[in-house]
Amino acid sequence: MNGRHHRRDLNQSLQQLYPERRRVPLHGLYLCEDLRAHTTDDAVYIYSNFITSLDGRIALGSPGSDDLGVPRHTANARDWRLVLELAAPADAVVISGRFLRQLGAGTAQAWPPFSGNAPEDLLAFRAELGLAPQPTVVVLSRSLDLPTKALTALRNRRVIVAAGDAAPAERVAAVRATGAEVLHAGAESVDGRRLSSMLAERGLRLIYSIAGPQVLHTLLSAGVLSRIYITTVLRVLSGTNYATLASGPLLEPPYDFVLAGLYLDSHGPDGVEQMLQVFDRQP
Numbered sequence: 001m002n003g004r005h006h007r008r009d010l011n012q013s014l015q016q017l018y019p020e021r022r023r024v025p026l027h028g029l030y031l032c033e034d035l036r037a038h039t040t041d042d043a044v045y046i047y048s049n050f051i052t053s054l055d056g057r058i059a060l061g062s063p064g065s066d067d068l069g070v071p072r073h074t075a076n077a078r079d080w081r082l083v084l085e086l087a088a089p090a091d092a093v094v095i096s097g098r099f100l101r102q103l104g105a106g107t108a109q110a111w112p113p114f115s116g117n118a119p120e121d122l123l124a125f126r127a128e129l130g131l132a133p134q135p136t137v138v139v140l141s142r143s144l145d146l147p148t149k150a151l152t153a154l155r156n157r158r159v160i161v162a163a164g165d166a167a168p169a170e171r172v173a174a175v176r177a178t179g180a181e182v183l184h185a186g187a188e189s190v191d192g193r194r195l196s197s198m199l200a201e202r203g204l205r206l207i208y209s210i211a212g213p214q215v216l217h218t219l220l221s222a223g224v225l226s227r228i229y230i231t232t233v234l235r236v237l238s239g240t241n242y243a244t245l246a247s248g249p250l251l252e253p254p255y256d257f258v259l260a261g262l263y264l265d266s267h268g269p270d271g272v273e274q275m276l277q278v279f280d281r282q283p
């Protein structure tokens, strides 16, 4: 996509449908929400976002590879702009060990937001809030089988790796040698509640998870996810090797949300419509 095309794509407005009906610009759509107002001295506010097809595919496998990826028929520049806007006020972004391995192998679709080429307006937004140019990266990993190359490449920002108490000592040492902090935040796996209080203790209160279905399940099962942004591209993809929003044991009781915002965007991938939805945890 060339620069001109890109700018034109981002300049088209969209239709807000809820709570009010009005035309709104894409730029600033998610940035103007004062997420930081939800945090307190000892309470974190954790939010996440996903782009999905109408049939619920957040990721699809490609032939000859074990790796899943965001489908090329749903990914688009307008949604990516909103991802960057959501990252703009964040103290920390959460990623998975699997994603870090993809970064190390050079197969990741993108680096975490603000790794480079961040839009000027969003960098200025962070500076005005007195935030570091790049949010802290929090990596969740059970195995701690993490490429030091990728951890080192992230060292211009604060890096925290959250693992279970039983994580192998030699791998903990290898991660620490890259300058990253290691937190033991659960028995075998990271527990979302322990993680959120450890992040709060470190002054990290506004936490944006850009990880996938297992990490979302970790946050839901601990009851610590406050909001989720979902972009639904009005396309059916099918396919048999795919991931959906959350993956893990049945959530009992289920995790319930209320609709906080709804937008219809007529300029999704290939001009296909997409719905932008904001859901808050039901109080």
Ligand SMILES: NC(=O)c1ccc[n+]([C@@H]2O[C@H](COP(=O)([O-])OP(=O)(O)OC[C@H]3O[C@@H](n4cnc5c(N)ncnc54)[C@H](OP(=O)(O)O)[C@@H]3O)[C@@H](O)[C@H]2O)c1
Pocket: 049, 050, 051, 052, 057, 058, 059, 060, 067, 068, 069, 070, 095, 096, 097, 098, 099, 140, 141, 142, 143, 144, 145, 162, 163, 164, 188, 189, 190, 191, 210, 211, 212, 213, 214, 215, 216, 218, 243
């Ligand atoms: N469409 C979208 O908006 C969207 C958003 C995010 C991701 N995705 C896609 O979804 C796929 C999977 O993404 P992902 O790798 O970020 O997914 P994930 O399923 O959330 O993360 C899996 C990895 O995270 C670590 N992990 C998860 N929960 C943990 C816990 N409680 N404690 C310790 N470690 C934990 C483990 O790392 P170790 O293996 O290191 O132990 C695990 O292998 C990718 O294809 C990605 O592109 C799509």
